[in-house]
Amino acid sequence: MISFKAAYQKVLDHRQDYGKEDVPIKAAMGRVLAEDIRADRNFPPFNRATKDGIAIDYTAITAGRTTFKIEGLLPAGTAPRLLADTSHCVEIMTGAVVPANADTVIMYEHLLIGDGRASLSRIPIRGQEIHLEGSDKKRGDLVLPRDIKITAAEIGILATVGKALVPVKKLPKTAVVSTGNELVEITENPLPYQIRRSNIHTLYGALSEEGIVPNEFHLADNKEAMREKLPPILRDHNTVLLSGGISKGKYDFVPEILEELGVTKIFHQVSQQPGKPFWFGIQKETGTIVFSFPGNPVSSFVNYLVYFKDWLKSSMALPIPKIHVILAEDISHMGDLTLFLRVKITNH
Amino acid sequence: MISFKAAYQKVLDHRQDYGKEDVPIKAAMGRVLAEDIRADRNFPPFNRATKDGIAIDYTAITAGRTTFKIEGLLPAGTAPRLLADTSHCVEIMTGAVVPANADTVIMYEHLLIGDGRASLSRIPIRGQEIHLEGSDKKRGDLVLPRDIKITAAEIGILATVGKALVPVKKLPKTAVVSTGNELVEITENPLPYQIRRSNIHTLYGALSEEGIVPNEFHLADNKEAMREKLPPILRDHNTVLLSGGISKGKYDFVPEILEELGVTKIFHQVSQQPGKPFWFGIQKETGTIVFSFPGNPVSSFVNYLVYFKDWLKSSMALPIPKIHVILAEDISHMGDLTLFLRVKITNH
Numbered sequence: 001m002i003s004f005k006a007a008y009q010k011v012l013d014h015r016q017d018y019g020k021e022d023v024p025i026k027a028a029m030g031r032v033l034a035e036d037i038r039a040d041r042n043f044p045p046f047n048r049a050t051k052d053g054i055a056i057d058y059t060a061i062t063a064g065r066t067t068f069k070i071e072g073l074l075p076a077g078t079a080p081r082l083l084a085d086t087s088h089c090v091e092i093m094t095g096a097v098v099p100a101n102a103d104t105v106i107m108y109e110h111l112l113i114g115d116g117r118a119s120l121s122r123i124p125i126r127g128q129e130i131h132l133e134g135s136d137k138k139r140g141d142l143v144l145p146r147d148i149k150i151t152a153a154e155i156g157i158l159a160t161v162g163k164a165l166v167p168v169k170k171l172p173k174t175a176v177v178s179t180g181n182e183l184v185e186i187t188e189n190p191l192p193y194q195i196r197r198s199n200i201h202t203l204y205g206a207l208s209e210e211g212i213v214p215n216e217f218h219l220a221d222n223k224e225a226m227r228e229k230l231p232p233i234l235r236d237h238n239t240v241l242l243s244g245g246i247s248k249g250k251y252d253f254v255p256e257i258l259e260e261l262g263v264t265k266i267f268h269q270v271s272q273q274p275g276k277p278f279w280f281g282i283q284k285e286t287g288t289i290v291f292s293f294p295g296n297p298v299s300s301f302v303n304y305l306v307y308f309k310d311w312l313k314s315s316m317a318l319p320i321p322k323i324h325v326i327l328a329e330d331i332s333h334m335g336d337l338t339l340f341l342r343v344k345i346t347n348h
Numbered sequence: 349m350i351s352f353k354a355a356y357q358k359v360l361d362h363r364q365d366y367g368k369e370d371v372p373i374k375a376a377m378g379r380v381l382a383e384d385i386r387a388d389r390n391f392p393p394f395n396r397a398t399k400d401g402i403a404i405d406y407t408a409i410t411a412g413r414t415t416f417k418i419e420g421l422l423p424a425g426t427a428p429r430l431l432a433d434t435s436h437c438v439e440i441m442t443g444a445v446v447p448a449n450a451d452t453v454i455m456y457e458h459l460l461i462g463d464g465r466a467s468l469s470r471i472p473i474r475g476q477e478i479h480l481e482g483s484d485k486k487r488g489d490l491v492l493p494r495d496i497k498i499t500a501a502e503i504g505i506l507a508t509v510g511k512a513l514v515p516v517k518k519l520p521k522t523a524v525v526s527t528g529n530e531l532v533e534i535t536e537n538p539l540p541y542q543i544r545r546s547n548i549h550t551l552y553g554a555l556s557e558e559g560i561v562p563n564e565f566h567l568a569d570n571k572e573a574m575r576e577k578l579p580p581i582l583r584d585h586n587t588v589l590l591s592g593g594i595s596k597g598k599y600d601f602v603p604e605i606l607e608e609l610g611v612t613k614i615f616h617q618v619s620q621q622p623g624k625p626f627w628f629g630i631q632k633e634t635g636t637i638v639f640s641f642p643g644n645p646v647s648s649f650v651n652y653l654v655y656f657k658d659w660l661k662s663s664m665a666l667p668i669p670k671i672h673v674i675l676a677e678d679i680s681h682m683g684d685l686t687l688f689l690r691v692k693i694t695n696h
Contacts (some may be wrong), residue, residue, distance in 0.1 A: 022490060026533065029553045052597035075569065075599050077530030079541055094599040095530050095643065097541045108596050152557070156550035156645055160543070164534045182425030182443050186373065186512045193394060193427055193445045195508070202504035205377045209500070221423065247455050249400035249441040252422050295443065297504055321694050347671050 004338035007270040011307045014266065014289055015314040019171035025158055030211050031168035032316040037144040040161050042134035046080070047098040047131060051107035051129040054118045056084040058104045058126040065066070067119040074099075074259050083167060087116055105129035147317045169316050172289075174214040176203045177230075179245040179254060180295055181221045181248050182347035199243040199293070199300045206304055210312060214241070221251035230261055234288045241308065244295030246277045254292055255279050265338050272300040272338040278307070302340050350684035355618040355628070359655045362614065362630060362637055363662040366518035366586060366682075373506055376498050378559050379516035379662040382624035385492040388509050390482035394428065395446040399455035399477040400467045401666045404475040405434040406452045415467040440465055445479050495665045517664050519636075520586035522562040524551045527593040527602060530568045530642055547591040554652055558660060562589070563643055569599035584634045589656065589690070592643030594627045595640070602640055611638050620686040622647040650688050659680075683685050 002010075020040055033075055050054065054069055058160055068089035074081065076095030083090060083099050092098065092105060104124055113120045137143055144159055149167070150158070181323070184190045184195045200216055207214050219226050245254035246268070255268055255313035263281045268276050279292035293300040308316055310320050325345055333339050350358075355583070368382035369620055397403065404416055416437035422429065424443030431438060432448050440446065440453060452472055453669055460467045474662070496504070498514070506514055531545045532538045548564055557563050565581055581588055593602035606629060616627040620675050627640035639656055640641055641648040658668050673693055681687050 025549060027554075029556050042536075045538070045543065052595055052600075073598060075597075076528060077542060077569075079539075089595060091598065093599060094595060095528065095543075100584075150553075152550050152554035153552035153649065156546045156649065159534050159549035160645075161545040162534055162537075162544055180424060182445065186507050186510055189510075190389075191427075194425060195393065195443075196510055198504045198507035201507035202500050204374060205498075205503035206500035208374075208377050221425075246440060247400055247424075248441065250421060250538070251441060252400075275394060301501065303502065321695075347669075 001268045001269045001271050004270055004272045007267055007272075007278070008219050008307065008310070010266050011169060011280060011311050012314050015279075015311060016172065016238065016287065016289065017315065017317075018172055020263060021169050021170050022032060022165040023165055025155060025167055027163055028158065028166040028168060029152070029155060031150050031155070031166070031171075033144060033148050033167070034169045035151055035167040036142055036146050037163065039137040039139050039141045039143050043136040043143075043160070044131050044243060046101075046133050048133075049074075049092045049094055049098055049105045049129060049132040050131050051094050051105055052093050053107035053109075053111060053129070054089040055083075055092040055098050056089045060087045060125075061120075061123065061126075062105075063330075063347070066123075067117050070113075070116055070118055072161040088276050091118075103127055103130070109307050111200065115203050132331055137346050141287060148228055149318060161180065171210070171212050172315070173236070174212050174310070175208060175217055175218040175233050175237040175240045176200050176207070176214045177219060177240060177242045179219045179226075179231060181251070183218065184285065199295065199297055201244070202297065202301050203241055203304060206301070206309075211308075219245075221245060221253065223253050223257060225254055226257040229262070230257060233284060234263065234283050234290070237288060239289045239291065239308075241304070242290065242292040243300045244293075246279045258290060258292065263288070270338075272340065274301040274340060275306070276337070278303050278310060280307070307338065349617045350615045352489060352618055352620045354618075355615055355626070356655065356658070358614050359628060359659050361630055361661050363659060364520065364586065364635065364637065366520055369518050370513040373503060373512055373514055376506065376514040376516060377500070377503060378499050378515070379498050379519075380495050380666060381492060381494050381498055381502070381515070382517045383515040384490055384494050385506065385509060385511065385539050387485040387487050387489045387491050389487050391484040391491075391508070392479050392481055396479040396480050397442055397444050397453045397477065398479050399453055400441050401439070401453055401455040401477070402437040403431075403440040403446050403450040404437045404455050405431060405450050406472075407472065408435045409452075409468075409474075411435075414471075415465050418461075418464050418466055421674075439466075451475055451478070469672050472487075474594050497666060499529055500515075513569070518661070519558070519560050520663070521584070522555060522560050522564060523581050523585040523588045524548050524562045525554070525565040525567060525581060525588060525590045527567045527569060527574075527590065529599070531566070536621045547643065547645055550645065551589055551591070551652060554649070554657075557583065557642075558657075567593075569593060569601065571601050571605060574601055574605040578605060582609060582611065582631050582638075583634060585636060587637045587639065589652070590638065590640040591648050592641075594625045594640050594642060606638060606640065611636070618686075619684065620688065622688065623651040623654070624685070628655070642677075654688065 024043045071088045071090045073091045074096045075093045080097040106124045178200045184194050245252045263283045268279045277294045281290045293303045394411045419436045419438045421439040423441045428445040454472050526568045528546045532542050555655045593600045610628045614628045629638045641651045
């Protein structure tokens, strides 16, 4: 029996790097960025009007001008043009390129427009309402660092710099494997002494939150079946999550068969509650990591949350957040097992 | 112009109920349960051994017996059987049915086994190591209430009670629509005065977190195109999220065309920053809700987070969590606009 702290460390010590792959931006949510992303152009890419109104050359104002002949209209998305006469103005829309010989934008709210002319109702500040080219990022600047989880905000940035394909870290190819002769499918009507498979569904749901779609298997509590079915599962996956068959029962063959198949035991049994029988190992030949959880639903899920989730974060080079909470009531605990309790966190 | 508080309330007042549908359990993660879920049998469904060891009738111990002839072996998943002789024992595995004429299970750790007999190394407590039939839930008891978000833990419970198909609330059929002649696709190389579409991708990513896969559209800044393309979008979706075209520019046709197409304006412009130009309305005829966000990426995303997310929660009858934080530094703010600031929440 190993302490929780030692077991947890051994699990993290077996973090893996599965390399990277390109996925379409629509599939990148929740994935971990595998490369630094840099600006492919200046941002903004041009001197951009941030208001609807007129663009002028401020020297005209310095020279005392407050009414400007309107030369034309510049919508967003049109090619840049110059003021034909720098004592004139051009109507300009948000997102349009400010003429190279203009330097100030004045919004409609501060203008009187009529008779082909715009008159200022207040004196503007030179340079106002223009988002200058490259003022957010210069071409080549870092816009997103690698090793971060991609959320909707990052998706917008990736789109802006043209990353239709996003370099992300590969996730482990994962199998979830139930054992236990008492288990039947959810769609079946169990006999009085049978129960439905549930751990595999809990794990499937939990893994799907990590972007992992596991393959599912079931093994009967019988050595021959395990010897036949486990080798291809170990060969074809990076991680195998088993449930059941690791306690002291006469049909708990999982540890024995795993070792027989070349999976080296890192530890078996952790001084913790629930989830004490947890077995953890690695098949050296393939690098496949085996998390073998107890069959009890709470034990299996707690071990998943405590060990697998942090192992995965660690393998993706993501930080492991620690949340500190204040207990609302005393908890008494005797013995030296590490206790995992279900708590409800409220935020005041 | 309307206050943030009034605008927010008007948005929530337009929450909708889109009814329910059955989805396969594998697709139920993150969805909202639409019906109370009840136990289809007692849980546990039988008196269940919780340890590997032997089952006995405690009266034998009361009569002074401490060594028991082993009658046989009861693995999990086998039909119940009785002790042939209640002064004997049967080996029993975790998850197996305790014989009806036994009442106590003793784990191997507290036994000496040899010569076809099991001897107690300590006196057990009557009834120990048995999870009694129906002690968790009786058939018909509520196991999950409706109106909760389904996480991995609920998936396990749904599997246990045989819900291969899960009744969940329907999500709104949603369109995301960009406007703006300056926008090009991510895969394109923008001309110097063009930028790539990004809001639509941010919204796509954010919606995907809610289980919504939106349909995507783009409208040119031109009234005819909008008159032609918007009607089927409004007809075929429950919610339409537009980006751009709602400010004071000469090409900001969206509010005018929406009203022309029978979308009643609930409000336009909110006393907030960013996202002031936000336009919100409903097409009474179809019940389609229109969130028309500004084209600025931050404005659009903030409005999505502040209004759409809570509108969706409200439509799904989910509680809207309020998180209180302590500011690490003073924020000075002049004027009466409601200010939305990006913060980083840390937990100490």
